Amino acid sequence: MSELKAGSDIKVGDKLLGWAVSEDVRSRGASGGLVTAVLAAALETGFVERVLVLKRVSEFEAYPVFTSDVKEVLESAGSMHSVPVNLARYLKPETCSGKIALPAKPCDTRAVVERAKRNVLSPENTYVIGLNCGGTMHPETVRKMLEAVYRLGPEEIEGEEILKGKLVFFTKDGKEHAVPIDDLEAEGLGRRDSCRYCQVKVPKNADLACGNWGVPGDLAGKGTFVEVMTEKGAELLRNAVHAGFAELISADEKGISAREKVNKVMLGMSEKRKAEVFAPIENGGERFEYFRKELENCIHCGACKAVCPVCTCGEDSKCTAYSSLADSYRMSLFHMVRFLHLSDSCIGCGQCEDVCPAEILLTRLYQRFAVPIQKEYRYIPGMSDRTPPFFALKPEDNEDKEGSGCSCR
Amino acid sequence: MKPEKNEIPEAWEPKIVMFCCNWCSYAGADGAGIGRFQQPASMRIIRVMCSSRVDPVHVFSAFLEGADAVLITGCHLGDCHYINGNEKTLVKFNFMRSMLKELGLEEERLQLNWISASEGEKFSEVVRAVTEQVRQLGPSILKPEGVA
Numbered sequence A: 001m002s003e004l005k006a007g008s009d010i011k012v013g014d015k016l017l018g019w020a021v022s023e024d025v026r027s028r029g030a031s032g033g034l035v036t037a038v039l040a041a042a043l044e045t046g047f048v049e050r051v052l053v054l055k056r057v058s059e060f061e062a063y064p065v066f067t068s069d070v071k072e073v074l075e076s077a078g079s080m081h082s083v084p085v086n087l088a089r090y091l092k093p094e095t096c097s098g099k100i101a102l103p104a105k106p107c108d109t110r111a112v113v114e115r116a117k118r119n120v121l122s123p124e125n126t127y128v129i130g131l132n133c134g135g136t137m138h139p140e141t142v143r144k145m146l147e148a149v150y151r152l153g154p155e156e157i158e159g160e161e162i163l164k165g166k167l168v169f170f171t172k173d174g175k176e177h178a179v180p181i182d183d184l185e186a187e188g189l190g191r192r193d194s195c196r197y198c199q200v201k202v203p204k205n206a207d208l209a210c211g212n213w214g215v216p217g218d219l220a221g222k223g224t225f226v227e228v229m230t231e232k233g234a235e236l237l238r239n240a241v242h243a244g245f246a247e248l249i250s251a252d253e254k255g256i257s258a259r260e261k262v263n264k265v266m267l268g269m270s271e272k273r274k275a276e277v278f279a280p281i282e283n284g285g286e287r288f289e290y291f292r293k294e295l296e297n298c299i300h301c302g303a304c305k306a307v308c309p310v311c312t313c314g315e316d317s318k319c320t321a322y323s324s325l326a327d328s329y330r331m332s333l334f335h336m337v338r339f340l341h342l343s344d345s346c347i348g349c350g351q352c353e354d355v356c357p358a359e360i361l362l363t364r365l366y367q368r369f370a371v372p373i374q375k376e377y378r379y380i381p382g383m384s385d386r387t388p389p390f391f392a393l394k395p396e397d398n399e400d401k402e403g404s405g406c407s408c409r
Numbered sequence B: 001m002k003p004e005k006n007e008i009p010e011a012w013e014p015k016i017v018m019f020c021c022n023w024c025s026y027a028g029a030d031g032a033g034i035g036r037f038q039q040p041a042s043m044r045i046i047r048v049m050c051s052s053r054v055d056p057v058h059v060f061s062a063f064l065e066g067a068d069a070v071l072i073t074g075c076h077l078g079d080c081h082y083i084n085g086n087e088k089t090l091v092k093f094n095f096m097r098s099m100l101k102e103l104g105l106e107e108e109r110l111q112l113n114w115i116s117a118s119e120g121e122k123f124s125e126v127v128r129a130v131t132e133q134v135r136q137l138g139p140s141i142l143k144p145e146g147v148a
Helices: A023-028 A031-045 A070-075 A106-117 A139-150 A181-186 A230-244 A253-275 A285-294 A301-308 A333-347 A351-355 A363-377 B025-034 B056-065 B083-103 B121-136
Strands: A015-020 A050-058 A061-067 A101-103 A125-129 A157-163 A165-172 A176-180 A210-211 A224-228 A246-250 B016-021 B042-050 B071-072 B111-114
Touching: A015 A023, A015 A031, A015 A253, A015 B016, A031 A050, A031 A070, A031 A101, A031 A125, A031 A210, A031 A224, A031 A230, A031 A246, A031 A301, A050 A070, A061 A070, A061 A253, A070 A125, A101 A106, A106 A125, A125 A230, A139 A165, A139 A176, A165 A181, A176 A181, A210 A230, A224 A230, A230 A246, A285 A363, A285 B083, A301 A333, A301 A351, A333 A363, A333 B056, A333 B083, A351 A363, A363 B083, B016 B025, B016 B121, B025 B042, B025 B121, B056 B071, B071 B083, B071 B121, B083 B111
Parallel strands: A050 A101, A101 A125, A125 A210, B016 B042, B016 B071, B071 B111
Antiparallel strands: A015 A224, A015 A246, A050 A061, A157 A165, A165 A176, A210 A224
């Protein structure tokens, strides 16, 4: 094993392996509890004022809290596969004064970046610890799964883990219950629909990109692979090492390539799913009929807009103010405006789908617009600080600096 | 669902909502009238101070209320009376067009053209050309029931 890294040696671009110093955090948090340790250290030393974490209710239920209590951060430890919300939505001017740190899966991170572009949070004061993500599950789906497939009650569960493509539940009587995720997904259970075609698995847009991919066998479950993406990330890690909360070593070549490999496999699977979901519909009337039919059950509650992390319009917005059901249009103005606004900035986090009371697969609809348009402008929302193409002042601004540019006139 | 060519009623005339900027295109419309250039009566002109005032909501509302096409006109690039309003229009236009295309509308139903105050003849030409294109396409799929 290589030597422990001194805090001052950490710089941008480093690929490291780390774990929490405290035995308690290590045992509670997944993969060595590095993320928990970094967050706790940041609070303890006053590096950040508050931390946004998920407060655990049970193995598959949690709600987001802002806290400056180190104890609460330690209690939040552990990775969860059934995540209820996109944390970024909670970062708004009312809530984020001062420095804030949060753990974030790739879609949270993308939402943070997009929200920073829309001036609802300050990117300098927001520290994002990215977590690798192969997909999340809706808590309600998990409950359904437990009943229908595992034949278990939610109160029997002690732990949950994804092992070799199988979703394993550990019950309190010490037994393991494993079902392959592919089987679950064939029945419409398992991961969120949007996660299955998500195109970002490693949050390279965050300040730190953490995860258990690329951790060598002898450290499996005891260490976290972390890539330092920005100077802010390096500061966070240095702080954690100085405060004596975390220990880090350099990652070896084998680990780095293993991580890349996992990422590639996951992306390949997503790509395949994406091709399935977004099979082209015939042009013209058929296409319109598809959208009209999908939106048929919409009751215009506006929940999809209320949870959308990239929509920062607030209460008064064009899409709701000018839309009325009494108009009895062929398609609601609300949806048309949403389709347009999301066509460049939809990150496909799946929040709208989660909250829709009419169970409309909204993310799919929004992505139908987003996929071709984001491709046309070569713009991936939330992955860089480039201005969203719709906000460009001139068509030239939308031309891609790296070459071919968009097909606009 | 796609309106077949033979389904288009004989007497059907397209209704097109046209946004004209106050400084160029609206004056161009005047020019067309003064010069007595012939054009079909398919346009419903809405004067706006600048083509960039046209919000996507205006365009969508026009379609949803029964317009068969929307035509946005403004000053030539570089001639905007508000420095660069028409360049912003162009950005928005490209977006709206991609989005409407995705929704299943034909590209020709949303058009953008630059017409200056002195181009009365061009104005009537554009109106004739757009009307003819839309007549070929038939009524829009977004048209509410009972609206001609």
